[in-house]
Amino acid sequence: MTKILIADDEEDVRLMLKQKLSNAGYEVISVNSGADAVVAATSDQFDLLIVDMLMPEMDGIKTIKVLRKVTPDLPIIGLTGYVGYGYMSQAQALGVITLPKPVAISELLRLVKQKLDASKHQETEGEQK
Amino acid sequence: MTAPQRIQELEREVQSLRDQLELSRRLVEKYATDERDRFVLETIQDGVFVIQHGAFTYINPALARLLGYSVGELQGGSYLTVVAPKDRARIADMYQQTTAGRDMVKEYELSLLHKDQQTEIPVITHVARVPYQGELAGIGTIKNISAQKSFEAMLSRIKMEWMSIVDSIPELIILTDSTGTVLRCNMTAVERLNLTFRDVIGKPISELLFDPPEDFAYLMTLQGEVSLTKFTGCFSVASYPLQMENLLDGIVFVLRDITERKRIEESMSTTQRLADLGTLAAGIAHELNSPFQIITGQTEDLLNDLRQGTAVSIERLLSDLEMVHRNGWRGAKIIQSLLQYSRASTGQHENCDLNQIVRETLLLIEHQLRSWANIRVVTELDEPLPLLCCNRNQIAQIIINLLTNARDAIHTNGQIFIHTHFNQEKQNLVLEISDTGSGMTPEVRAQIFMPFFTTKPAGQGTGLGLSLIQSMVLAHQGSIDVTSEVGSGTTFTIVFPLNVPQSTSPNGG
Numbered sequence: 336m337t338k339i340l341i342a343d344d345e346e347d348v349r350l351m352l353k354q355k356l357s358n359a360g361y362e363v364i365s366v367n368s369g370a371d372a373v374v375a376a377t378s379d380q381f382d383l384l385i386v387d388m389l390m391p392e393m394d395g396i397k398t399i400k401v402l403r404k405v406t407p408d409l410p411i412i413g414l415t416g417y418v419g420y421g422y423m424s425q426a427q428a429l430g431v432i433t434l435p436k437p438v439a440i441s442e443l444l445r446l447v448k449q450k451l452d453a454s455k456h457q458e459t460e461g462e463q464k
Numbered sequence: 465m466t467a468p469q470r471i472q473e474l475e476r477e478v479q480s481l482r483d484q485l486e487l488s489r490r491l492v493e494k495y496a497t498d499e500r501d502r503f504v505l506e507t508i509q510d511g512v513f514v515i516q517h518g519a520f521t522y523i524n525p526a527l528a529r530l531l532g533y534s535v536g537e538l539q540g541g542s543y544l545t546v547v548a549p550k551d552r553a554r555i556a557d558m559y560q561q562t563t564a565g566r567d568m569v570k571e572y573e574l575s576l577l578h579k580d581q582q583t584e585i586p587v588i589t590h591v592a593r594v595p596y597q598g599e600l601a602g603i604g605t606i607k608n609i610s611a612q613k614s615f616e617a618m619l620s621r622i623k624m625e626w627m628s629i630v631d632s633i634p635e636l637i638i639l640t641d642s643t644g645t646v647l648r649c650n651m652t653a654v655e656r657l658n659l660t661f662r663d664v665i666g667k668p669i670s671e672l673l674f675d676p677p678e679d680f681a682y683l684m685t686l687q688g689e690v691s692l693t694k695f696t697g698c699f700s701v702a703s704y705p706l707q708m709e710n711l712l713d714g715i716v717f718v719l720r721d722i723t724e725r726k727r728i729e730e731s732m733s734t735t736q737r738l739a740d741l742g743t744l745a746a747g748i749a750h751e752l753n754s755p756f757q758i759i760t761g762q763t764e765d766l767l768n769d770l771r772q773g774t775a776v777s778i779e780r781l782l783s784d785l786e787m788v789h790r791n792g793w794r795g796a797k798i799i800q801s802l803l804q805y806s807r808a809s810t811g812q813h814e815n816c817d818l819n820q821i822v823r824e825t826l827l828l829i830e831h832q833l834r835s836w837a838n839i840r841v842v843t844e845l846d847e848p849l850p851l852l853c854c855n856r857n858q859i860a861q862i863i864i865n866l867l868t869n870a871r872d873a874i875h876t877n878g879q880i881f882i883h884t885h886f887n888q889e890k891q892n893l894v895l896e897i898s899d900t901g902s903g904m905t906p907e908v909r910a911q912i913f914m915p916f917f918t919t920k921p922a923g924q925g926t927g928l929g930l931s932l933i934q935s936m937v938l939a940h941q942g943s944i945d946v947t948s949e950v951g952s953g954t955t956f957t958i959v960f961p962l963n964v965p966q967s968t969s970p971n972g973g
Contacts (some may be wrong), residue, residue, distance in 0.1 A: 347758045414754030437757035
């Protein structure tokens, strides 16, 4: 089963996303900080990370930077309520697409699927080589 | 020669010797006197002269030296040759009068001409008409007053300089006596009053500034920003007592037109508000987008299922709708805080007793505090306090917000102290709220007044409380200060100045 990690400091957002992604057939683990996301991603195998940008202490950008080093193949989608404050472009520079909050669930699910498909395709290519 | 003849002869000889002796004595005496006089005349630094028939019959070396001549060169010459051309006619006229008339010692100021025919030397002369060697003569002294003259010129130049400085500065400067009658003022004052110096001097100052005139005693108490009824705009007034060795006992008033500065300050404050608004907008975006994410996400999913005829369980409906409901209110609460924030600098000011506001506010949130049974609120209110001109609701809001923060900082047991105090010397009221709670690190303390900064868990604090308090304190021209130590608690000290001029609210109401 495809496993998705969610990192957001807001409980209701975590609950809602977990519910929607579970309904779509994914196995979902959620954590409430960037540091916990790094711990989870390095101790378990995940297919995708959805990370909020503005979190206390270790924000989304820092989390992405760390994970790019330790789990370079993990696909990441960013979320932010702080549009226009550089998070989207900073994440983009790290190869991460960031969606503005509020995001339509259908849009999020479409991007999740697209990311997972691309990642699977790369894996198969890698195996063929 | 008979004996008596011999005696007579001897007596005549003795008499003759006596006469010769007396003559010698007189000669010696006279010679000594002349020597002394000459010594004195030729040593003193003042000039001495004798004029007869319009010519010098005597001049002393000091006078010759002053004029650049030798004594011989001047002796016998016309006195007019050493008088500066500009003074010749006047002096010649005076000489005529002196020779023709009275014996009194006369004093003149004039300029003498140096031998170089260029340099003029200002002098003062005392001349008397006295008999000398059988004839009348003008005898006098000459004193060089160049140093005195140049000192006087310097003083007058300095006086002019200061006068033009005082006249050119843009403040109205008015000097009055101790009863408020104008003694002097600068050009700016005359121009701004649209009067002449003649109209201003001698008038009561209060009549010049106020219509109808105010009490002078009232005028003396004015400080800072005031509006003067004779002028449009806003002035800052300062008065200083003036004392000069008991010669002058007066008051200097300095009035500055600050209308333009106020206008700039107001536009600056608008700019600041716009900048704050930017920070606020960013905060609002973050704060509101999360509840919106939940509301749109939950409803989108439910709508899809309902449209497609998918069965939706009551449990799911309940839990999804509860989340939507909760987050809808959360958004509304943020907007409410925001409105309060934007209202912080408006509202009515009235004279209030700070202690009464503290007591009323405590009553208002007593039930809230009671639900935290482990917190004891201790009040120490100095009585009586002078009345504070303030917006009662804002002060209450400040107290509520600080008490709420103090309450949240106390995790198990603790105390909250509310202390009011009147500082007579600085003429201000101090409101101090401290707690024995968890305290703050210096990093947190540095950020607490920023809008949307919060240490509370997401969804519990809007991060606007302290920022709001600061706005409200500033609206009262007060100041807020915080000291804190991790583990021992936090103290907020708010100072409200008492003599705040009643101006319109900064944002125009």
